[in-house]
Amino acid sequence: xxxxxxxxxxxxxxxxxxSPYMDNGGSVMAVAGKDFVVIAADTRMSYGYSIGSRNxxxxxxxxxxxxxxxxxxxxxxHTLHKVLKAKAIMFENTHRKKMTAHSISQVLSNxxxxxxxxxxxxxxxxxxxxxxxxxxxxxxxxxxxFERSQYVVNGSGSALATSILDNxxxxxTQPQNKRDLSMEETVNLVKDVFTxxxxxxxxxxxxxxIKIINKDGxxxxxxxxxxx
Numbered sequence: 001x002x003x004x005x006x007x008x009x010x011x012x013x014x015x016x017x018x019s020p021y022m023d024n025g026g027s028v029m030a031v032a033g034k035d036f037v038v039i040a041a042d043t044r045m046s047y048g049y050s051i052g053s054r055n056x057x058x059x060x061x062x063x064x065x066x067x068x069x070x071x072x073x074x075x076x077x078h079t080l081h082k083v084l085k086a087k088a089i090m091f092e093n094t095h096r097k098k099m100t101a102h103s104i105s106q107v108l109s110n111x112x113x114x115x116x117x118x119x120x121x122x123x124x125x126x127x128x129x130x131x132x133x134x135x136x137x138x139x140x141x142x143x144x145x146f147e148r149s150q151y152v153v154n155g156s157g158s159a160l161a162t163s164i165l166d167n168x169x170x171x172x173t174q175p176q177n178k179r180d181l182s183m184e185e186t187v188n189l190v191k192d193v194f195t196x197x198x199x200x201x202x203x204x205x206x207x208x209x210i211k212i213i214n215k216d217g218x219x220x221x222x223x224x225x226x227x228x
Contacts, residue, residue: 025203027157032135066128071155101128112144
């Protein structure tokens with residue numbers, strides 16, 4: 001008599017993954033001029049293919065002549081901005097003067113590096129006026145490495161914007177036409193760059209906040225982008 005043995009299927013182990021981080025998208029950028037600097041960021045907060053909010057700021061005014069913009073995870077960004085704002089206020093209360101943009105650039109680097117084993121999931125651009133009255137921009141990675149540059153773009157649309165700025169600010173592809181952009185030209189260029197990004201990057205959109213910084217302080221402007 002033949003015996004039929006029924007095979008019992010083995011249970012396949014399943015891997016469960018969890019991450020404390022989430023990239024909420026968005027783009028931030030800054031362009032420095034001779035005696036001014038323009039910094040901007042969009043206000044869309046996404047998760048996956050969903051839009052969580054159309055009106056979340058990525059910008060923090062640390063002093064009247066220094067502004068920080070951060071892409072990445074919204075919760076980490078909020079915490080980092082709160083920490084740096086507190087440090088700027090403590091410095092002012094202790095020394096009876098405001099921290100310079102150069103000093104803030106180093107404080108931000110130290111703050112990010114201190115958390116290097118569990119980093120702030122943010123990608124930062126700092127803009128301000130230096131001690132000589134010249135516009136300054138610093139770009140950062142998540143663990144505090146930073147560099148001063150004429151322009152910096154971070155976030156989900158950085159790859160789309162960098163080549164435009166290479167051409168229109170640094171004139172790398174047309175060195176014979178190199179010149180200094182005026183403040184109005186720089187603001188219009190920032191608007192054009194964000195318009196291009198929003199056409200191709202689903203995580204950047206709705207509107208941008210623009211901060212124009214010079215020796216007299218900071219002015220704000222809002223520019224609408226596509227909503228879809």
